[in-house]
Amino acid sequence: DTEVIQTPKHLVMGMTNKKSLKCEQHMGHRAMYWYKQKAKKPPELMFVYSYEKLSINESVPSRFSPECPNSSLLNLHLHALQPEDSALYLCASSQGDRNSPLHFGNGTRLTVT
Amino acid sequence: AQSVTQLDSQVPVFEEAPVELRCNYSSSVSVYLFWYVQYPNQGLQLLLKYLSGSTLVKGINGFEAEFNKSQTSFHLRKPSVHISDTAEYFCAVSGSNDYKLSFGAGTTVTVRA
Numbered sequence: 001d002t003e004v005i006q007t008p009k010h011l012v013m014g015m016t017n018k019k020s021l022k023c024e025q026h027m028g029h030r031a032m033y034w035y036k037q038k039a040k041k042p043p044e045l046m047f048v049y050s051y052e053k054l055s056i057n058e059s060v061p062s063r064f065s066p067e068c069p070n071s072s073l074l075n076l077h078l079h080a081l082q083p084e085d086s087a088l089y090l091c092a093s094s095q096g097d098r099n100s101p102l103h104f105g106n107g108t109r110l111t112v113t
Numbered sequence: 114a115q116s117v118t119q120l121d122s123q124v125p126v127f128e129e130a131p132v133e134l135r136c137n138y139s140s141s142v143s144v145y146l147f148w149y150v151q152y153p154n155q156g157l158q159l160l161l162k163y164l165s166g167s168t169l170v171k172g173i174n175g176f177e178a179e180f181n182k183s184q185t186s187f188h189l190r191k192p193s194v195h196i197s198d199t200a201e202y203f204c205a206v207s208g209s210n211d212y213k214l215s216f217g218a219g220t221t222v223t224v225r226a
Contacts, residue, residue, distance in 0.1 A: 043157065098145060099162075099164045101159045106156045
């Protein structure tokens with residue numbers, strides 16, 4: 001299985017809602033990532049988990065809360081988001097080495113109203 | 114830290130014509146270089162990577178890239194494009210001292226019949 005599966009594909013939420021994005025991989029990868037991508041822009045790194053521990057937080061606002069329940073799963077909990085947080089949220093995984101390519105999911109298209 | 118510059122933001126090309134997407138990088142350490150493709154409404158997919166060894170790297174879908182250390186470039190080429198190659202292309206670099214992947218701004222390739 002060489003896929004990274006993200007759910008849901010689309011999500012519309014109000015600014016007072018709480019929702020979660022989910023990501024799953026079964027490639028035995030040790031590192032998992034959350035990226036945010038605005039239209040016509042490259043992905044921006046948000047968080048990195050290595051061996052289920054948070055290793056990088058790119059100064060992301062606390063309204064985004066990542067969680068890595070086990071080596072195959074990655075969640076992103078959302079609370080009190082702003083309209084400018086609307087974007088494509090991409091999950092990725094890798095072996096965790098500096099020369100390992102990332103494997104991306106197809107993303108969750110988030111709209112905050 | 115590493116950085117990447119993609120020299121063309123948009124490249125229109127006719128079907129069956131060749132295409133070259135230019136990428137220059139800057140780094141003070143050894144680098145690993147990647148090209149990713151993003152089709153509409155999808156995540157990023159690895160096209161090819163340069164880690165070491167032969168400077169000409171062949172990837173999927175008929176793409177190839179050449180690593181040129183003296184010119185700090187990693188240009189992507191395809192001798193004959195198809196309509197299905199219409200997509201966003203990202204060059205990315207990671208360094209031997211940094212786990213983070215730096216993406217270029219992207220090049221939009223539009224293939225016309």
